[in-house]
Amino acid sequence: MINECIFKTSLAHMLLNEEDGKIIHASFTRKRLKRTSNPALLHAQKEIIEYFKGIRKKFTIKINPTGTVYQKKVWQELMQIKYGHTKYYSDIAKLLKSSPRAVGNACGSNPCLLIIPCHRVISKNEK
Numbered sequence: 001m002i003n004e005c006i007f008k009t010s011l012a013h014m015l016l017n018e019e020d021g022k023i024i025h026a027s028f029t030r031k032r033l034k035r036t037s038n039p040a041l042l043h044a045q046k047e048i049i050e051y052f053k054g055i056r057k058k059f060t061i062k063i064n065p066t067g068t069v070y071q072k073k074v075w076q077e078l079m080q081i082k083y084g085h086t087k088y089y090s091d092i093a094k095l096l097k098s099s100p101r102a103v104g105n106a107c108g109s110n111p112c113l114l115i116i117p118c119h120r121v122i123s124k125n126e127k
Contacts, residue, residue, distance in 0.1 A: 005036035007045050010052045016041050022064035026112045048114060057083035065111045070098075074106035081120040088124050 003018045006029060013033065017025035018040045026044070036042060043061065050056035065075065077092050089100035089107075096103070100123075107118040 003036065003038045003041060004034065005038070005041045005045060006031050006034040007049075008033060009049060014045075014048060016044050018044070019064065022062045023112060023115065024064055024066060026115055028113065044115075051114065059115050061115050063112050063115055065116065067106075067109060067111065070096075070102070071106040071109055074103055075110060075112075075116045078107070078110075078116050078118055078121060081117055086120050086122050089121055090124060092121065 001019070002024070004016060006013050006015050008014075012028045013031065015025070015027050015029040015031065016023055018038055021040045023040065023044050026048075036045075040062065047056055047059050047061055051059070065072070067075065073096055074092060077095055081087050089103045092098075092103045093100045103121070104123075107121055110116050110118040113119075
């Protein structure tokens with residue numbers, strides 16, 4: 001059974017979906033707040049709020065995002081990028097013997113925003 005909550009952050013409302021004690025989806029939403037008593041959702045909500053307040057630099061949230069084997073490999077690499085650091089798409093591509101475009105597509109398919117930090121991956125062409 002999939003459980004969900006919607007809570008307020010300093011940026012926007014955030015939607016979390018949980019299944020079997022793990023977050024499977026995290027995104028921003030315009031939907032109304034939806035409270036929860038689910039422990040996994042409450043834990044994730046707490047850590048995300050701490051992240052926005054600048055208190056938390058690393059998540060301990062358990063996740064189980066749905067994706068292809070390749071996407072999961074990319075997401076695993078993204079989770080190694082430390083707070084305050086960035087990597088290029090080409091850096092991740094080299095590690096996975098892939099292409100920057102494929103890495104970009106996997107980043108764009110990230111179902112767990114913030115928790116899987118796709119926002120820390122940038123293009124070398126950005127000026």
